Amino acid sequence: MAIFVAMIGYMVYFQFCRANDFQNSVYNTRVNTAEEKVIRGPILAAGGEALAETKVDKKGNETRNYPYGRMFAHVVGYTSQGKTGLESSENFSLLNSNAFILEQIKNEFQDAKNMGDSVVTTLDVDLQKAAYEALGKSNGAIVALEPKTGKILAMVSKPDYDPNTLDQDWEALISDDSNSNLVNRVTSGLYPPGSIFKIVTALAYVRQYGSTDSFNFDCDGALTSNNFTLHCYDGAKHGKENFTDIFANSCNTAFASIGMSLKKSVFTETAEGLLFNTELPLSLGHQKSRFTLDKDSGNPLTMQTSIGQGNTLVTPIHMAMITAAIANDGLLMKPYLVDHVENNSGDLVLSYDREAYGMLLDQDEAKLLQKLMEAVVEDGTAKTLKNSKYDVAGKTGTADYRDEDGDPHSWFVGYSGGNAPELAIAVIVESSGSGGKVAVPAAKEVFDAFYKNK
Known part of the structure; x- marks a missing residue:
């Protein structure tokens, strides 16, 4: 009896008093052997649907199962052939058991495994399905998050893979x-x-000149400097334009002209203030978006950079974050995928609250960009969204790459909800054509799904 009581005391002490110390210790060998003692816990959607779970047969053999297959493949990840996605970032929680103490003692005596904790995500199954279907057979990515909280509701990448057959498909x-x-x-x-x-070039202009009120431009469809000629998309000639017009029309020549007028230091500081060349506040592994322009950059490169070409490269999640910050009056909330962790009885173990990253731009700057993005939907390149049952604003993009003879990538970034923003989104459809014709309809499918039951 004394041994039994001592065991209870020992387990309670380490379970509740010293757990955090030992979990974070480099000498904690329990982390390395956890799979031998714990059945890996499930990963759940916000509505409780299992995105990853461990099946145990009568012989005790364990199989990791992904009920939605390809649909959540990249964000949930896998555990064989290494670990990726949430399976990697939440590995400790999934292999940690906060099961009721008497249950753990019983399992210890019976040489049975404890059930790992459940990771409950922010992901919405219906929205994920809408994003997955919106991409169809195209390669690309869609991510959607709440500007006010940072909750990531959907994250889709294609081409994909089936995590249930990863081992068989690995070599291919x-x-x-x-x-x-x-x-x-x-x-x-x-x-x-x-x-x-x-969006970035417009913000840099405002920061250098203070206002857009006196801006005007006469677009004849082409602009030449240093023997380099840049054209507006599809041969368009926009004529006389103010600042709202050039943004709504996505006038290449106007923005190239702006770019050449900007101080390189202002342009660079604006981009880096929006987290270019910087690690993002994101738990999943990611690439840095890249912006390079210096005092030695000539006009041809500056012109291309100003319209999103040149050497600039971005990730969809980064552009969604910038869009969310604009929608949220300049304040970026840290994006997150895990809402809370609970034990196998549903008791709360750990909760993640929204957390502000900081102001990427001030409120006046954000309000200006909001108006510009609203004009894109009302009178510009994203009119497909104009008659929606919800307020929406955004910016389209058509990005050339590698083979100039191939179809460009199609982009759309935007948000819904107006002054009370509810959803920010970034869509890229590879090698598909103009943003207004391809990415905007895909974004509309996601917005429609979001508001379907509201």
Whole structure:
């Protein structure tokens, strides 16, 4: 009896008093042997649906199962052939058991495994399905989050893979360099931003000149400097424009002209203030977006950079974050995927609260960009969204890459909810054409799904 009481005291002490110390210790060998003592816990959607779970047969053999297969492949990740996605970032919680203490003692005596904790995500199954179907058979990425909280509600990347057959498909997947199915394009896909980068150029202009009120431009469809000629998309000639017009029309020549007028230091500081060349506040592995322009950069490169070409590369998650900050009057909330962790009885173990990252731009700057993005929907390149049952604002983009003869990437970034923003989104559809014709309809499918039951 004394031994039994001592065991209870020992387990309670380490379970509740010293747990955090030992969990974070480099000498904690329990982390390395946890799989031998704990059945890996499930990963759940916000509504409680299982996104990953461990099946145990009568012989005690464990199989990790992914009920939604390809749909959540990149964000949930996998545990064989290494670990990725939430399976990696939440590995400790999934292999940690906060089961009722008497249950743990019983399992200890019976040499049975404890059940790992459940990781409850912010992901919405219906919204994820809408984003997955919106991409269809195209390669690309869609990510959607709440501007006011930072909760990521959907994250889709294509081409994808089936995590349930990963071991069988592994050799084929890693040998296919052309498609890179295993790469999460939302967080690690680096793309030329095309005209969605005009958000950055517009902000740099405001910071250098203070106002857009006196701006005017006469677009004849082409602009030449140092023997380099840049054209507006599809040969358009926009004529006389004010600042709202050039943004709504996505006028390349106007923004190229602006770019050449900007101090390189202002342009660079604006981009880096929006987290270019910087690690993002994100738990999943990701690539840094890249912006390079210095005093030695000539006009041709500056012109291209101003319209989102040149050497600039971005990730979809980064552009969604910038969009969310604009919608939220300049304040960026840290994006997050895990709402809370609970034990196998549903008792709360750990809760994650919203957390502000900081102001990426001031409120006046954000309000100006909001008006510009509203004009894109009302009178510009995203009119497909104009008659929606919800307020929406955004920016389209068409990004050339590699082979100039190939179809460009199609971009859209935007948010819904007006002054009370509810959803921010970034969509890229690879090699598909103009943003207004391809990415905007895909975004509309996601917005429609979000508001379907509201």
